[in-house]
Amino acid sequence: MSGRFTRAATRADAASIAAIYNQGMEDRVATFETEPRTPEQILKWFDDGYPVFVSGENQTVHAYAAAFPYRSRPCYDGVREFSVYVAREGRGKGFGKAALGALIGDAKARGxxxxxxxxxxxxxSSRRLCAALGFREVGIYEKHGRLDGKWMDTVIVEKLLT
Ligand SMILES: CC(C)(COP(=O)(O)OP(=O)(O)OC[C@H]1O[C@@H](n2cnc3c(N)ncnc32)[C@H](O)[C@@H]1OP(=O)(O)O)[C@@H](O)C(=O)NCCC(=O)NCCS
Incomplete structure (x- = not known):
């Protein structure tokens, strides 16, 4: 029996989510941030009502996906920025796809x-995951920020939910 699960995250997942994020940050593959996140910072997502989904196996959380407001202006209420991270040992096994897929379903249900x-x-891997779930690559922001002193471009991806 596989024991795989995908579910809405709870506050009890905050430490796992912080640890997963910090691995991605340390690998320098996914974010401009360089300061580790604490479980207390993740708990704030729940306080603010942001949707967070986790996937894993046999009680171990391997991945999370979450969505955050894009801009504060009311015209952008239905636009959200997502993030998806998988623990190193869980990558390439479908956990990212499961967590982000659940987040997409929830975002649609919220309108x-x-x-x-x-x-x-x-x-x-992130570009392939997004393509597999129907995201479109909009274009490239050149020199969008610096990571460890090096200018980095970023590929913008979007998925229309309506
Ligand atoms: C990027 C990341 C979230 C992908 O999640 P994952 O669980 O490893 O990916 P999955 O196993 O769910 O694979 C999803 C799809 O991407 C493809 N894929 C995943 N990793 C791949 C790789 N290294 N090379 C090619 N394709 C890959 C899979 O084949 C699958 O496609 P399919 O459904 O058409 O077969 C994960 O690797 C990760 O957390 N990386 C570090 C942090 C990060 O980059 N986060 C994203 C920030 S933008």
Whole structure:
């Protein structure tokens, strides 16, 4: 029996989510951030009512996907930025797809009309995951930020939900 699960995250998942994020951050493949996140920072997502989904196997959370407001202006209420991270040992096994797929379903149910994100061009696994779930690559922001002193481009991806 596989024991795989995908479900809405709870506050009890905050430590796992922080640890998963921090691995992705340390690998320098996914984010401009360089400061580790704490479980307390993740708990704030629940306080703010952001949707968070996790997937894993046999009680171990391997992946999460979450969506955050894109801009504060009311015209962008239905546009959300998502993030998806998988623990190193869980990558390439469908956990990212499961967590992000659940987030997409939830976003549709809430009446949001677009999910978007930015991906480093070399992050093949993230670009493949997004393509597999129907995201379109809109274009490339050149020199969008610096990571460890090096200018990085980002690929913008979006998925219309309506
Ligand atoms: C990017 C990431 C979220 C992908 O999640 P994952 O669980 O490893 O991916 P999955 O196993 O669900 O695969 C989803 C799809 O992407 C493809 N894929 C995943 N990794 C791949 C790789 N390294 N090379 C080619 N294709 C890959 C799979 O074949 C699958 O496609 P399919 O459904 O058409 O067969 C995960 O690798 C990760 O957390 N990486 C570090 C952090 C990160 O980059 N986060 C994204 C920030 S934008």
């Amino acid at each position: 949001w009309w677009k999910l978007l994100s930015r991906i480093f061009p070399d992050n093949t």
